[in-house]
Amino acid sequence: MLRADHARTQRRNLRQEIARLVEVAVFGTLSETYRTCGRPGCHCQQGGPKHGPHLNVSYRGENGKTTGYYVPKGAEEATRDGVAAWQRLQRCMRELAELNKERNLRSAREAKSR
Numbered sequence: 001m002l003r004a005d006h007a008r009t010q011r012r013n014l015r016q017e018i019a020r021l022v023e024v025a026v027f028g029t030l031s032e033t034y035r036t037c038g039r040p041g042c043h044c045q046q047g048g049p050k051h052g053p054h055l056n057v058s059y060r061g062e063n064g065k066t067t068g069y070y071v072p073k074g075a076e077e078a079t080r081d082g083v084a085a086w087q088r089l090q091r092c093m094r095e096l097a098e099l100n101k102e103r104n105l106r107s108a109r110e111a112k113s114r
């Protein structure tokens with residue numbers, strides 16, 4: 001396959017994957033916490049196991065401050081998938097940017113040799 005054809009195929013695949021990922025991506029870092037509750041006499045306040053794990057997402061907001069939220073059980077799977085999708089999205093965007101760079105440099109070389 002010609003280099004330009006190969007780049008075109010790569011670009012199409014990346015665009016398709018990016019389109020899929022942007023639909024589900026979630027921004028942030030996952031962490032799991034264990035908590036004590038407010039129930040009097042609960043084992044969690046007497047050295048017994050605490051409650052959890054509870055899933056949390058934290059991220060740096062636009063004002064630069066770290067913020068976050070608690071993820072309810074029903075949203076855990078979608079949130080985990082979403083955070084993985086965000087990371088995959090970053091890699092896809094880098095690859096696409098690399099192809100863009102190569103295309104720009106190639107067209108500059110071709111214009112010069114003309």
Ligand SMILES: [Zn+2]
Nearest residue numbers: 036037042044
């Ligand atoms: Zn408790």
